[in-house]
Amino acid sequence: MLSAEGLRHAFGEGRGQVVALDGVSFNLTAGQTLAVFGPNGAGKTTLLKVLAGLIRPQQGSVRVAGGRRAIGWIGHQSHLYEHLTVRENLLFWAALYGVPAARRGPRADQVLERLGMGDRADQPVWSLSRGLAQRAAIAKAVIHDPRVLLLDEQFTGLDLAAAAELRALLGELRGGGAPGAGRVVVLATHNVDEGVELATDVAFQRRGRFVHFAPRAGRGSSDIAEAYRRAVGGTGTDG
Amino acid sequence: MSLTQKGRWITVVALVCLAAVYVRALAFTPVERLQGPAQKIFYLHVPAAIWTETAMILVGLAGIFYLFLKDPRLDRFAEASAEVGTVFATIVLTTGPIWGKPIWGTWWTWDARLTSTLLLFFLYVGYLLVRGAVRDPVLRARYAAVLGICGMCLVPFIHMSVFLFRTLHPQPIILKPSAPSLPSSMLVTWLFSLAAFTLLYVGFVTQRYALSLVRDAHGGARPGHV
């Protein structure tokens, strides 16, 4: 469903070069959720941008079943036009992702309903609170029912309640349950206890390399934090 | 011998050639009766204008190859060619009015070659400003290549629009840009001058290319107004 092969990417040249990806390979199938932990600057955002096709890797390749049409990207930017209403935004993005015209309206309503925003559909985005705006951004990312969902640092800046709410949302959106069904989700975060419950697999990224990649196998956030400390050094929450 | 030294040697040889051209043009080439001695500015003005344009076309070609091959050397060459092209444009834009004043009575004439060189000068300024405004070396190289390619494609349109446009005075036959219909002795001087300017271009570009190589090794990030 989503596979990466020998990804290598660096910024700049000569002595000032920053290596963001230094040989990353993995393969994820439907229903798998990979949580990538690592300090800031480990190359997590670059990894996600390469997976999403925003950056062409200098070496290596990414294969996504269904191509870009099957990718949902939730980054730091909302991709929502403030002066358009929530529904207008969803219809616009649905059109770009090739959702047939007739299905766009119902699809938008369905997604908004599932995210508990049915009553906000016709409000301009600038009038939404920060939490609602994030939910609208998530609605935009899943409007075309993507097979692969990429989340970059979505938990930063959220208080406990909002983080719990987002986790529930993502768990529900992930779908599947039965192996082979549901989406592939890759989420990057520098905070261990945020993404752990969702993950089926865990990876630690340091200086562009996966220094650990294994199924979570029932490990809780404390076990992961301990494994992280051994592999990367320092607690998962340092900057 | 390092690239810098090679560049310097070529430049020295080129300057010696130019000195020879100066002597030949000033002392051994007949004075054109219609325009008088001022006509001899032609031997510097036209070759410089030709190389102002050629340098821009080379910037564009380097840009095309860079976009496909992503080879930083092409970007370095484009940067060097643009800087040298700007220097030649400055020569054209100074000698032009000096030549225009005695012949046409005004310092600035919307003469075809002068106008196209002025536009090329603005192109170079824009190109160098873009290079200065982008810090990331890969992005800078790519944006410079895009602008260089557009600049190269603009050259024929500058010619078309400028030559279609009625210049201030009828074009004196002596200055026909294509094959200057000149008596042989004048033509030989002109060709010598063109050769000298060619060598100057090669020497200057080699040195400027070597300079950005040196800056890379030290600065890490490609040069620019970092």
Next chain:
Amino acid sequence: MGELLAQAWTVARKDLVLEFRTRTALVSAIVFTALVLTVFNFGRDPTAVPTIDLAPTILWVTFTFAAMLALNRAFQLELENQALEGLLVSPLSRTSLYWGKLIANLVFVAVVEAVGLPLFVLFFDVPVGHVLVPLIGVIALATLGFVAVGTLFSALVIRTRFAELLLVVILLPFLVPPLIGAVQVTARLLGGRPLSESVGYLKLLAAYDIVFVSLASFLFRFTVDE
């Protein structure tokens, strides 16, 4: 091909809905155009220079300014709304994105020109009735030229510092050929001369549009991709 245009129209429609909903940019462009025309009126002495000679230049300088305004805000929508990344991650092809932006910019400039032209006729009492259709044709032909290049360059300057200033500087040389063509053809039209006398310039404008729309469509991806 159909898919490309459909996607392009989706982008253009979004831009136009936003533009007509917020209206600030559009209204300010129209007011700006009226102001420039007014300033031109005070800047000349009707007795000294007959209006008909100055009219084409006044019209085209005004339209060029209007186009600059439109191009300046072309990608502002994406920046203000943090949406460019979304467009790049979606299956929308870069060419469709370029055409979408081009269509939106052309409509924006067309609206400003649709207001500017009658104002121009009113302020300068220039009879255009008898040549209205060819005049609109020339306006469309020339506007397409510099808006095509301007849309490419407005994408190029987004990530640089002083983007607005840089856009004007790098676009200036690219405006001159279509401007020369447009002014010349407009002068002949207003002078009542048959269109056949402007064939050279019309070919220039048409060739310019073909070359730079296709070139910009190809180069666009290099200005937006990271």
Next chain:
Amino acid sequence: MGLAPAMSDVPQNAGYMVAAYVVTAVILVVYAVSLYRRTNTP
């Protein structure tokens, strides 16, 4: 153009010629020196 003008009425504008040649030489030498100095400093 009929007869070539007699030697005497050839326009006497040698001054402009000299000015142009000097300006060109100055520009080229200044640029050559600037390149030399820039490639010298580390």
